[in-house]
Amino acid sequence: MARDRIWMDMNRDSAEWQSGIKEFLDLAFDGSPGRSTALCPCRRCLNAIYKERDEVHLDLLMNGMDPSYTCWKYHGEDSDDESTAEGSEGEGVRGDDFAVRDLLNTLIRSTEPENSKTTGEGTSEEMLHDDGNIPEGSAEGRSNEEAGGCAKAFFALLKDAEKELYPGCKELTKLSFIVRLYQIKCLFGLSNRACEAVLQLFTEAFPKGHCIPNSLEKVQKIIRDLGLDYQKIHACINDCVLFRKEYADMDYCPTCKECRWKAAAADELDVERTNHKGKKQVARKVLRYFPLTPRLQRLFMTEATSSYMRWHKDDRVDDGIMRHPADSLAWKHFDNIYSKGFSSDARNVRLGLASDGFNPYGIMNVSYSCWPVILIPYNLPPWLCLKQPYWFMSMIIPGKKSPGNNIDVYLQPLIDELKDLWYVGADTYDATTKKNFQMHAALMWTINDFPAYAMLSGWSTKGKLACPYCHMHTDHLWLKYGRKYCYMGHRRFLSRDHKWRRNKSCFNNETENRDAPVPLSGNDVVQQHASFEQETFGKTRKRKRDDDNKWHNWRKKSILFDLPYWKNLLIRHNLDVMHIEKNICDSFLGTLLDMDGKSKDTLKARLDLQHFKIRKDLHPNVSNGKYTLNLACYNLTKDEKKMLCKFLHGVRMPDGYASNLKRCVDLEGCKVSGLKTHDCHVLFQKLPIWVRNILPKKFVVPFLELSLFFAAIYSKELNPEELAKLSRTIPETLCRLEMILPPQFFDIMMHLPIHLAKEARLGGPVAYRCMYPVERYLRTLKGYVRNKAHPEGSIAEGYIAEECLTFCSRFFGNIDTKLNQPERHEAAARDEGPAGLSVFGTIDHSKKGFTFETLSKAEMKQIRHYIITNCEESNSWTE
Known part of the structure; x- marks a missing residue:
């Protein structure tokens, strides 16, 4: 059982904290004879990386211990789950088998209904023996009939997890081998042909009776049985409609009458459909959609991430200073409106939507614009909120050109799913409480550059009314010789008694008596939308040239207003x-x-x-x-x-x-x-x-x-x-x-800077609402493009592979992913120098170009001062 862990929340300089850490290290490294490494439970590693005692001790001093890790089940302490305890005693690759069982157990529990234990149906605990084996008849009999489709696939994977890789193999099972092989392929950029060749070599080299798949397709099928996949939805070549719901069986677009299929595509490897002649037909345009609900559910499948999803309410410091979106007025305003519903459970997910176009080829002489849509969960603490492994790809809108206002057509599947998550929710397993709960989700705002602002909001960011905050009251001036609009008139944002309001000669030869414009509320926007006719989507429509006569700059009603809470948000779209x-x-x-x-x-x-x-x-x-x-x-x-x-x-x-x-x-x-x-x-x-x-x-x-x-x-x-x-x-x-x-x-x-400070008061720190992390993520997606004939397909497959490994890394301690890779200089900072002080790193003599220099007395004094104020060992000297 878990012991008293009050010391974990104390100052790291206190005697209680030092005593507690010593107790933990003694238990972790002295519990089994000959143990040299153990999982590091610091806030950075999260029990995902094996390290030696000195390394674990230093990481805990620098980062602190994961506050959710109160039962040291991975370090020899007794827990309710025997398989987990056994896994903590294991070492090396053998621990993969216990991790596989832990992962699949969690996946199965997440697919069980809440009342399965009371209705007499078999649960995962009843279906599995204590050693993780499936009882007789359960894999093919009762459990498969009663469990849903996802659970059925998980039970099949659990059966594979018990198969020896070859007769007599005690180190690896079939599933652990496949996961590690796929990890190598994705982490080091191994091509499909190279992976096929490696599999062929293994099948010839291993003894008879092995169960190694002989093709990459079979490997990918096993990986995708973990529930990580995406959907392909056909789209009109002119962006008029998606061929889904009532249009699913149509061969021609109902708006522009363009054919859904390519003329001759029998040898294409894209979306396939068999016609009455038996030939394969390929769609002309395909949207790749990644369902959101299962990805949100996976955030609650491990104790670490599940506890962090409540951080914004349980652990956040509310002292009036804004450090996180949860400190913002927009977040608190949303909580006040929906305090009895959505906001009553801190586990309900708040999301931000980011989108931007990029050229996947990396060459400027090719015009191509691919548009990924990314969702960012804001429940997480600041040190995880903007990390790429915790982001979700929602969809990849195909090129070659930007969708423009037609982006609403492609957002339809996401909006439908967000509406379901708001009204109905999703039955989700919480690894912290070991119970299911009804998870809901809400979209807080969008993040995009200024052109994409117009695409998502519907307010054109060009012309005389380009400012979405000043809207119809935008102060514009047409330059006769410059042939463009300029936007001045900032004196109306000054106080009413400011002397510059009466100054004519320094400005435009006129006094300024106007008040600053008031931004439109959600209800104001809805009323304005009702005052003009909505245009149909598609690139074949003719644009009306009546901009000079318009009193507004609306180009459409955004599909985001279909969300029931969208009009009540204080910030709907962020200025980048x-x-x-x-x-x-x-x-x-x-x-x-x-x-x-x-x-x-x-x-x-x-x-x-x-x-x-x-x-x-x-x-x-x-x-x-x-x-x-x-x-x-x-x-x-x-x-x-x-x-x-x-x-x-x-x-x-x-x-x-x-x-x-x-x-x-x-x-x-x-x-x-x-x-x-x-x-x-x-x-x-x-x-x-x-x-x-x-x-x-x-x-x-x-x-x-x-x-x-x-x-x-x-x-x-x-x-x-x-x-x-x-x-x-x-x-x-x-x-x-x-x-x-x-x-x-x-x-x-x-x-636009005139509005940034007020927007920051509503939305909180800019880092969570600007394009810097999004642009870095686009660079990551560009690296997934291996087949330049199908860039969107390459990005989708690369993302799925990375997502699978990131998810598995939360269960496997020895899988390297972006989630647990060390920082650039972390290894050097962790090495202990000749003086025995943590502040010094080991010199890497393999690097060329280094020189030795003699330091002056002033520099030596600065070094002494730095050691005394920053070295962890100095705490013991002062005591």
Whole structure:
């Protein structure tokens, strides 16, 4: 039975915690003779990696012990499950057999109805002996008849888990061998042909009577019996409809009358259908949909992840500081509305939806846009919430072109499933309580860049009403020479008594008496949707050119409003801070360095100033039919441009902090190109010094204020009072820039920062609502493309393989996945140095280019200070 674990929640410096850790290590490594390794139960490893005693001790000091691990059943302590206790005594690959039984036992229990024990039906515990074997007749008889389809497959897998790999093999069973082989294939990128060759070699090398599959297809079938699969849904080539429900048996689109099938595709390996002539027919367009419900259920199948799904309510610190979406006003507002229903059970899942298009080929001369839709569970704590192994692929929308407004057609299966999860829920097994419960799920918001914002929300982000927050009250100005709209008028966001509201000469020669626009509520949006006719989906429809006469910018009613709670959310779609910051940084760099095509201070911009009769000192001069431009305060001389480029060229960043900026700087041409989004993030926030000494104060002050604004928004901890202050200061910053920069500079990206602070007050920290982690995930998906003729199929198969291994890694201690791989420098930090202190790592002499240097006295003092303040062993010295 579990002992008293109060010490686990104490400070790691306390004597109780040190005594408790010693008790645990003694039990884990002295319980069986000759034991040298054991599972590490720290918050990072979660009983998934075998380590030696010193390594486990150091990990526990650094990361702390998993708070949900109160019964040390994997380390020799008695538990109710004998198979688990036996598995903790095992070592090496033999532990895989116990892990297989544990995994399958959990899967079977998750498919049982809640009342199976009271109705007299056989449960998994009754069907299985204590040693994990299936009783006679159960695999083919009563259990298979009574269990559902999923449970039937799990019982078949459990039978395979008992088969010896070959007669006399005591190390591996059939299932453990297949899982480990598939892990090697996926982790090291082994091709299908290579895996087939390896299987053929094994079948010839192993003794007679072995049960090794002779094809990769059989291996994949066994893996997919774990419940990890996806559906293929045919779509109209023009994105009009999905061939499902009432359209499932149609051969032609009911809207555009296009054929569902390719003309000649007998040798294709995509979606297959047999017609009356016996030939195979292949769909012209296929949506790959990954059901959400079983993936959410798997989060509750292990004790570790199941306990973390309640973290937002049980373990979160509520001190008024926002560190997680659960601290936000939007989350609390949702809880208040549905306090007696959805919010009454902390295990109900809150989700975020992210989507963006990318080119799966990695080459820019091929135009192709593939659109994955990703779901992020927000119940998890901050250190797991944004980890890729805990994300779910919902669907892959096929290319070649972006779906545009027709994305609603492809979202139909997901919306139907979300509605079922809201109204009905799903019967789910909770490994922590060892009981089933009714799990529900809700979508909190979407995460996307600004063009995708228009696709998902239905509000066009182009034209004169491009701002979704200002909506019909967007302050727009058409530039006669620049041939585009600009968005200024930020004085109306100032306080009513601000002196700049009455200043004419520095702005547009007019006073400002308007109030700031109020964002539309969900009910307002629904009312506006009812006022215009909904357009049909498909790429063949003709767009009406009546934008100038419209009082709104709606292009459609979003399918997300079919969700019953969507109109009650405070935030439905998030502005992407990452792309806003990058576009602003590019505009500043292009203008300061006067780069062709990127500068906002051009002849046309000066002519627009002359047209609006503002800032006469910047009007162009005409001499002999040629224009000459006066220097503005932000214009740099040739030497100043070289000074700026030389500074950027010489910047050195810490390892892993940013990319090499040197490759982006052209010293001769005084140009900066090829900056990634994170490069712009670093330049704009961490290096504001690059303009302080070469530009006048009236430009530097608002520039630094804008830089500090983004730095504050990106903070991991947000104070609502500080955000309220930012909401008051950002209008002044933008007004200062209005008095300096030409109107052409103020595109929609320059306007959107006015709304970011208020949105952060509603949604919480930006890290959970921006595209940085999503863009990294898209890079991962791009790596799955092995067959460039079918990129979506390659991504789907690669994702399923990775998902399977991630799920199995929670049961198998020796399977390497992204979930349990060490950090980049974790191995070096874990090695003990010659001095015997944890703060020192072992020198890797295999790396070339290292040198030995003698340290000065000042550097030695800094090292001593660092050791005393950071070394774990210093705690015992002070005591």
